[in-house]
Amino acid sequence: MPANDRSRRITIDDVARSAGVSRQTVSRAVNDKPEIDPATRQRVLLVAQSMGYRPSRFARGMVGPGLTTLGLVIADVLNPFFPEVVSGVLAAADERGWQVAVYSTGSALERETAVAETVVNHVDACIAFLLDPGAIELIRRSGMPFVLLDNEHRPPAVSGGRIDFAGGMRQVVGHLVERGHRRIVMLDDRGRPDAGDRGTRHSLFLGAAAELGLPADESWVFPAANSLDGGAAAMDDVLDTGFGATAVLGYNDLIAIGAMRRARDRGVRVPEDCAFVGCDGLTLSRLVDPPLTTLTVDKELLGRAAVRQVAAQMTGAGTGETVIEPRLVVRASS
Amino acid sequence: MPANDRSRRITIDDVARSAGVSRQTVSRAVNDKPEIDPATRQRVLLVAQSMGYRPSRFARGMVGPGLTTLGLVIADVLNPFFPEVVSGVLAAADERGWQVAVYSTGSALERETAVAETVVNHVDACIAFLLDPGAIELIRRSGMPFVLLDNEHRPPAVSGGRIDFAGGMRQVVGHLVERGHRRIVMLDDRGRPDAGDRGTRHSLFLGAAAELGLPADESWVFPAANSLDGGAAAMDDVLDTGFGATAVLGYNDLIAIGAMRRARDRGVRVPEDCAFVGCDGLTLSRLVDPPLTTLTVDKELLGRAAVRQVAAQMTGAGTGETVIEPRLVVRASS
DNA sequence: AACGTTCCCGTGAGCGCTCACGGAGCACTG
DNA sequence: CAGTGCTCCGTGAGCGCTCACGGGAACGTT
Structure with missing residues (x-):
């Protein structure tokens, strides 16, 4: 028994010929169809196995409806x-x-863009976190069911899942103001484009602060790379520039935790000297020290809702939007 | 323009007919082939778009080599x-x-088993964390390239990726003994079958302890569900039975962290009263309080190595085994 | 004027599989 | 012995697409 000939794959006809039966009989054996003699099935299966036969999923997909593949x-x-x-x-x-x-x-x-191109050619529907308008347009134009998540600049023609950070930021700032904070810094994710636009956490934070009477402006926002280290580095900036913040809001928990750790390492007491609040509500945020106050988002629900929207589009429904309401979970860091 | 007829999908011939050209011309337009008049391409593309035409990836896969799908x-x-x-x-x-x-x-x-069945029918190769011998056998018999990870009972006929916990456990126990610990508890994952067999972390822990002269036996092992809460509950057992452990080793970081938190909540000082050690080296373990000593495994490398093995099998190579060496990272919890 | 070239487009064939049908062989009935 | 039913198996057709080839029109060349 030599190794498989790598030039051409083994087909059902190869097996049929080798077993002395027809294609159809091989098919019946492989697919557990009833109209076949048990002895024949056994024999065919043995031959198939020894030849290393594996049915082509493409050929199968041609005839039947095939399996739906969702790109994420x-x-x-x-x-x-x-x-x-x-x-x-x-x-x-x-x-x-x-x-x-x-x-x-x-x-x-x-x-x-490269990922979008692959997706367009190889899946039946798509759920995506994407920022590049070109990539988004590529998928939209393909006409496949498409749900875009967590993008404030989503074109109107595509479905989306959105987190209501407008309400969320009001909760966060409200909580901090109530605790007596008047000078709050936000560590923004500098990786996201057009950060000054309406709808971003950045602008919603400033809006909520203004609503509550704080003299917030762009100087309250520090850019950070989206990681623990990014948060730490941004915290250095905040401390080094002597901004005098009594509370820090991270674009997400990762940034907030990174910042909080760096602050503590530099002798800042949390939350006495400075409070910390994150966004997203990662499991992680419960476990750090001190446990992080965070704007919790039901991310699993976000995923489920996206699938539901994709499914709706498959049955011909139009585009829509799902909004997830975040919830502020107050812990020891604030 | 009515909604798509959901009964039958739009084919290349539909577009061809509607645009007044041949299949081939549509194909050329869609695939950006050169032998076509730019004006015709534009027109065909427009028709295709308006009809909601999307090429069948199955039909495409039939003719060309198709995209390789790896099941994980x-x-x-x-x-x-x-x-x-x-x-x-x-x-x-x-x-x-x-x-x-x-x-x-x-x-x-x-x-x-259900997952294995799906995998067998819909992917070209497979990397899996599986425990059920039936499911494993199902994939093995399909003849597809297959790498089984983190399973101590892997059949010899399948490739695998293994973490050398024998050496790892020696490091862990050695470290604890050096710190003066003589009574060490292990919180084992009770979800894994045949936990008493050779090769499991469980037995390797007991072996390493015996090697270093500790009177370890099965009573040193407590079962835990594989989660933070599972670790916490198991820690309750340890404390309530009055075992008198001065060190706790978790099957993984999750269990160890859960246990450590519960211990602290119950007034145990870490590491003075009781030391904690985990396995896996999650990012998380660095961030908890106190930072967890843990047997770190390069999990990303494990994944990459598995892909390399799968690729090797595709080119006709036989089965093999990759061994990853863990590394003990000592932190404040021990 | 006859020929080669280039550009654009269409026609068969075939990828590997399953479905729908038909037919051979056997047993059992009236 | 014809008729009926059942079991088992084989034959065409077709899924939607691309590749290889060929052909017509328009141009330029000798």
Whole structure:
């Protein structure tokens, strides 16, 4: 028994010929169809196995309806925000008998177009965290069911899942003001484009602060790379510039935690000298010291809702929007 | 323009007819082939778009080589062990131009067979964390390239990725003995079958302890559910039975952290009264309080190595084994 | 004027599989 | 012995697409 000839794959006809039966009989054996003699099935199966026969999923997909593959584009699995979304998507897709292909852009804007091109050619529907308008347009134009998540600049023609950070930021700032804070810094994710636009956490934070009578302006916002280290570095900036913040709001928990750790390392007492608040509500935020106050988002629900919207589009429904309401969970860091 | 007829999908011939050209011309337009008049291409593309035409990836796969889809079966994305593996697999698969379909068993042994069946029919190769021998056999028999990870009972006929916990456990116990500990408890994952066999962390821990002269036996091992809460509950058992442990080793970081938190909540000082050590080296373990000593495993490397093995099998190479060496990172918890 | 070239487009064939049908062989009935 | 039913198996057709080839029109060349 030589190794497989790598030039051409083994087909059902090869097996049929080798077993001295017809294609159809091989098909019956492989697919557990009833109209076949048990002895024949056994023999055919043995031949198939020994030849290393594996049915082509493409040929199968041609005749039957084939399996629906849902593409899920995320920035980075290592960012603890995404596993929860993935979990929701996997569960909801599984309920519908779909397969999920995961793509990661590695948080690199320039990779988004390449990923979008792959997605367009190889999946039946798509749920994506994307920022590059070109990449988004590419998928939109393909005409496949498409849900875009967590993008404040979503074109009106595509469905989306949005988190109501307007309400969320009011909760956060309200809480801090109530605790007596008057000088609040936000560590923004500098990786996101057009950060000054309406609808971003950035602008919603400033808006909420203004609403509550704080003299907030752009100087209250510090850019940070989206990681623990990014948060730490941004905290250095805040402390070094002598801004005098009594509270720090992170674009997300990762940034907030990184900042909080750096602050403590530099002798800042939390929350006495400075309070810290995050966004997203990662499991992680409960476990750090001190436990982090955070604007919790049900990320699993976000994933499930996205699948539901994709499914709706498949049955011909139009585009829509799902809004998730965040909830402020107050812990020891504020 | 009415909504799509959901009964039958639009084919290339539909577009051809509607645009008054041949199939081939449509194909040329859609695939950006050169042998076509730019004006015709534009017109055809417009028709195709308006009809909602999307090429069938199955039909495409029939003729060309098609895209390789790698199946990745994990227990649960929410378990922070897996995202790092997924990250490695995604990166390595991407380098080879493969797509990755992720499946989750939800840590439910009884779901493994169903997942295995899906995998067998819908992917070209498979990397899996599986425990059920039936599910494993199912994939093995399919003849597809297959790498089984983190399973001490792997059949010899399948490739695998293994973490050298024998050496790891010697490091852990050695470290604890050096610190003066003589009575060490292990919180084992009770979800894994045949926990008493050779090769499990459980037995390797007892072996290492015996090697170093400790009177270890089965009573030193407490079962725990694989989660933070599971670790906490197991810690309750340890404390309530009055075992008098001065050090606790978790099956993984999750269990160890859960246990450590519960211990502190009950007034145990860490590490003065009791030291804690985890396994896996999650990012998380650095951030908890106190930072957790842990046997760190390069999970991303594990994923990459698995992809490399799968690729090797595709080119006809036989089965093999990759061994990853863990490294003890000592922090404040011990 | 006859020929080659280039550009654009269409026609068969075939990828590997399953579905719908038909037919051979056997047993059992009236 | 014809008729009926059942079990098992094989034959065409077709899924939607691309590749290889060929052909017509318009141009330029000798």
